[in-house]
Amino acid sequence: MTIRVLICDDHLIVRQGIKQVLAEAEDLRVMGEAASGPEALQQVRSGMATGQGPDVVLLDIAMPQRDGLDTLKSLKGEFPKLPVLMLSTYPDRQYAVRSLKLGAAGYLNKSADSEQMIEAVRTVARGRLFITPSVAEHLAGAVGAGGRAADEGLPLHELLSHREHQVFRLLVAGRSVGEIAQQLSLSSNTVSTYRARILEKTGVRNDVELTLFAMRNESVAP
Template identity: 55%
Template sequence: MNATTDSIRILLCDDHRIVREGLKQILADTPDIEVAAECASGPEVMHKARVEAIDLVLLDIAIPQQDGLDVLRQIKQEMPRLPVLMLSTYPEKQYAARCYKLGAAGYLNKSADTEQLVAAIRKAAGGGVYVSPQMAETLASELSARSSSHERSPHESLSHREYQVFQLIAAGRSVKEIADQLELSPNTVSTYRGRILEKTGASNDVGIAMYAVRHQLMPV
């Protein structure tokens, strides 16, 4: 690692070892960026963020044991000055706005090129917020639409957990499968499902899936 004394020290979290190794290899040729620590699950992120001397967290959304957005929320509560750059396979349209609202310093799709990744890390570590050109255009369009209509889409009123359940229902998962994946009780999932039906105006799970398709919110 060609790290310098002024390098940006990163905590890298992704549950796929091959992804972590790939990112480390990409960043190894960038003198001012150093992968100082790595982990593969939500609880590990919190532990290492507390004990390691790091300048930024590079965090995947889909990590085991604790959802990446929950980890983001917890980091911003405990360490509000620590920048968190989200990295995901999910399209920006699905999750980026939620990440920014929770305090993320940026959102990158894993298909981003090396220059974009390095630029995002430097921007976030410097105290700024990285927004890709594509996301900037999307956010501008949404703000323009809201200012003219003064209304939000129904799914924007879903809480983070409701949105998770919404996505899994749209993907065809059963209440039990959702409960197992999110480590919730089936009754709790059913409660969230009821709120989703009420907020989106859907009458059943098929209606939820159709709503997701119509608004381009289908999980990938």
């Protein structure tokens, strides 16, 4: 059985590298590439409509227009059974648990070797969850008795909702409320409300302290 793979990453050289890795496996075939979240969604929709959609989506977290987590949320909303394997250069503790909570079938750092990437694609294509020992450790730390989030043991930035986390990252990147509103297609008042919640949850008073908080907690990639 051939596993059809869609690669979504905004860097051409990364997509080419992943294609070369997957070409080593006879049962894997790259059926398409996307450079953004909207492009990935369009390709999946078109493929599924003709019965030629991907069996697995490899999705980068950091992308323009719509980040990987937002794209993941849309993909799982429309195609809940489609396995999505998240790729990232960020440390596992930053996004692994968040990705899995949003429905990802696995999380893999781009520094992984070719054998591990091929294994990950095959694993999620079979309907199983792919978790490295590092991710398993962070996942265990994020789950309390009864499967509930152990909020007391999580870094503050991991207590944010998905949308709050998006706003958090953009604020730390120096974006204004107006710029964030435009990028996320929200009103400025809504972004201001999210900002207020973020400041409250992180225990800081302004954007400067929020940036320092992010640096101390390695919440945002340099």
